[in-house]
Amino acid sequence: MMNIKILGTGCANCKKLTGLVEEAVKELNADVEIQKVEDIQKIMEYGVMRTPAIVINEKVKAFGRIPSKEEIKEYIKEEV
Amino acid sequence: MSIFNILNDQILKMQWLSDITKLFVEKVLNLPVQSKIGGAIHFFIYDTVKIFILLSVLIFLMSYIQSYFPPERTRKILGKFKGIAGNIMGALLGTITPFCSCSSIPIFIGFTSAGLPLGVTFSFLISSPLVDIASFLVLLTFFGVKIAIAYVVVGIILAVVAGIIIEKLNLEDQIQDYVRKIGSPNLEAEELTKRARAIYAVGEVKSIAKKVWIYILIGVGIGAAIHNFIPQEVIDNVVGSNNPFAVILATLVGIPMYADIFGTIPIAEALFAKNVGIGTVLAFMMAVTALSLPSMVMISRVVKPKLLTIFISIVIVGIIFIGYLFNIFSYLLI
Incomplete structure (x- = not known):
């Protein structure tokens, strides 16, 4: 099963990204497990200096900004 | 009146907005702006609208420029400079x-x-947090070009000197242990299109406005109160020319406060209008923006108490020193 992680320390942008990811997953009808990573140490282990970030199957897809829903769908398709 | 003056009054100082607000207060609310209540309402509406206009334009501009210098790139650039040049670039x-x-x-x-x-x-x-394009333009709007330039220059000097002192004290062992264990973030910043940068900048304006609007309203409220209700002699005795410790007091009051330049400026503006020394006003602004309880809590999570104390002390002493310096040389700036 695909694994999507949202990295962020609980800021407003991270919540917004989580919402977008949930919508994208629903619209694609994909079988995905969504996890939130809020621990700064774990976030930094992905090599990210700016949040929010989206990680799919342990690959960082975007960070430091909120990608659009369409972009998120593209990321998911890339990893199917 | 020269073109420059017109531009300065109408665009930077937004004289038109002041005039519209005056019309509104006098004709619609039927309160003369010379009265305490009328003056306070005028200050409140004019400053709030002005600050939100400035905030939107400046945060957009700054975020757009900043999208070319993400921390990944900054770190790469800084790696190329040694010694004091590194501090200056930082x-x-x-x-x-x-x-x-x-x-x-x-x-x-x-x-x-x-x-x-x-x-x-x-x-x-x-x-x-101390110096950026927004603080420069905000100071330019409210206090004029000399003070804006002087603020930026001393702010940068403070950051450079504080960094050099921390370096010379050899405090590398004062970083929290787990920080060392985290591998270096190795991701490169992605190249963005102009459109993506604009979208990012608009997003920043929205998220910052959402975060700071309440501080701005509080700041403007305090500013309106200082402007119209607090007697001149109280100001003189507490933060004005009658109190030799005014700079120290302004700095210590400002430190725990959490606000950015937009929330601080209405208070600073009102104090300045009440003849408080420019050094005292700037020390207050620097203390509010450079240090705050949330930022100290954040930094305490990555450095040990000794380094945190040293960092805070250097910044406080620096701001107080700058404050007195500005008060002494204020005749050159105003």
Whole structure:
């Protein structure tokens, strides 16, 4: 099963990204497990200096900004 | 009246907005702006609208420029400079990075784990909230070009000097142990299109406005109160020319406060209009923006208490020193 992680320390942008990811997953009808990573140490282990970030199957897809829903769908398709 | 003056009054000082607000207060509310209530309402409406216009334009502009200098790139640039040049570059690059204490931890970890000297990282972390394009333009609007330039210059000097002192004290062992264990964040920043940068900048305006609007309203409220209700002699005795410790008091009051330049400026403006020394006013603004309880809590998570204490002490002493300096040389600036 695909694994999507949202990295962020609980800021407003991270919540917004989580919402977008949930919508994208629903619209694609994909079988995905969504996890939130809020621990700064774990976030930094992905090599990210700016949040929010989206990680799919342990690959960082975007960070430091909120990608659009369409972009998120593209990321998911890339990893199917 | 020269073209420059017209531009200055109408665009920077937004005289038109003041006039419209005056019309509204006098004709619609039927209160003369000379009265205390009328004056306070005028100050409140005019300043609030003016600050929100400035905030939207400036945050957009800054975020757009900043999208060309993400921390990944900053770190790479800083890695090329040694010694004091590194501190100067750190302070300069800090000026194009906007205010947000929430990003200070990842940046601190990212910089130190990449091997940047501690002093360079601190030069960056001090200058970033203290001096930026927004604070320059806000000061230009409210206090004029000389004070704006002087503020930026001393702000950068403070960041550079504080960084150098921290470096010389050899405090590398004062970084929290787990920071060292985190591998260096190795991701490169992605190249963005102009459209993506604009979208990012608009997003920043929205998220910052959402975060700071309440502080702005509080700031404007306090400013309106100072402007119209607090007697001149009280101001003189507490933060004015009658109190030799005014700068120290202004600094210590400002430190725990959490606000950015937009929330601080209405208070600073009102104090300045009440003849409080420019050094006292600027010390207050610097203390509010450079240090705050949330930012200290953040930094305490990555450095040990000794370094935190040293960092805070250097910044406080620096701001007080700058405050007295500005008060002494204020005749050159006003």
